Amino acid sequence: GAVVSQHPSRVICKSGTSVKIECRSLDFQATTMFWYRQFPKQSLMLMATSNEGSKATYEQGVEKDKFLINHASLTLSTLTVTSAHPEDSSFYICSVTGGSYEQYFGPGTRLTVT
Amino acid sequence: AQSVTQLDSQVPVFEEAPVELRCNYSSSVSVYLFWYVQYPNQGLQLLLKYLSGSTLVKSINGFEAEFNKSQTSFHLRKPSVHISDTAEYFCAVSKNSGNTPLVFGKGTRLSVIA
Numbered sequence A: 001g002a003v004v005s006q007h008p009s010r011v012i013c014k015s016g017t018s019v020k021i022e023c024r025s026l027d028f029q030a031t032t033m034f035w036y037r038q039f040p041k042q043s044l045m046l047m048a049t050s051n052e053g054s055k056a057t058y059e060q061g062v063e064k065d066k067f068l069i070n071h072a073s074l075t076l077s078t079l080t081v082t083s084a085h086p087e088d089s090s091f092y093i094c095s096v097t098g099g100s101y102e103q104y105f106g107p108g109t110r111l112t113v114t
Numbered sequence B: 001a002q003s004v005t006q007l008d009s010q011v012p013v014f015e016e017a018p019v020e021l022r023c024n025y026s027s028s029v030s031v032y033l034f035w036y037v038q039y040p041n042q043g044l045q046l047l048l049k050y051l052s053g054s055t056l057v058k059s060i061n062g063f064e065a066e067f068n069k070s071q072t073s074f075h076l077r078k079p080s081v082h083i084s085d086t087a088e089y090f091c092a093v094s095k096n097s098g099n100t101p102l103v104f105g106k107g108t109r110l111s112v113i114a
Helices: none
Strands: A004-007 A010-013 A019-025 A032-038 A044-051 A067-073 A076-081 A090-097 A109-113 B003-005 B010-014 B019-021 B024-026 B031-038 B044-050 B056-058 B064-068 B073-078 B087-095 B108-113
Touching: A004 A090, A010 A019, A019 A032, A019 A090, A019 A109, A032 A067, A032 A076, A044 A067, A076 A090, B003 B087, B010 B019, B019 B108, B024 B073, B031 B064, B031 B073, B044 B056, B044 B064, B044 B073, B073 B087
Parallel strands: A010 A109, B010 B108
Antiparallel strands: A004 A019, A019 A076, A032 A044, A032 A090, A067 A076, A090 A109, B003 B024, B019 B073, B031 B044, B031 B087, B056 B064, B064 B073, B087 B108
């Protein structure tokens, strides 16, 4: 399967600052990337679907101006949490797919906003 | 829309005992079904999947799941668990087409006791 990396793995930032999370598909042409969010001891919730070269599609209730997603190439997507607040603290996970059912997940990024 | 119900949030079981983690889903369209495993502070790993064909699917580490269309279930079983099986297990569904996101259940925490 595809190897997917995320950077950073952990980040602590102050309230009001912005944080960028990278999702890289190391050996796979990812036409579509998904961003999920996981609260402690809860399931993954889809935030947005990102197709290479086009604007991301956000799920209901997810603020597109707060969670900026860029999918500029077939191997890289970024999620920027703007003006982060403590309630944005969560585990953010990306997955990639090349058009089939198979999704490959990154290891996740733990964001803590103080 | 699809939804997934995992009735048990936590399942403690003694080592070498059998275990069943329950998963029920609802969908108005045909779906693919998945089980993922998540170890602490890590991303998700695909355990097994049902796409079509034989309703009983097996993983390389002894887990198996059976798709039951009439009961809309996809329960996960293992006849004899090991300490290393301690993890969070997520059942997920997607529409049976490519590039579609996964809908996850809330997860079941399997704790294997020595």
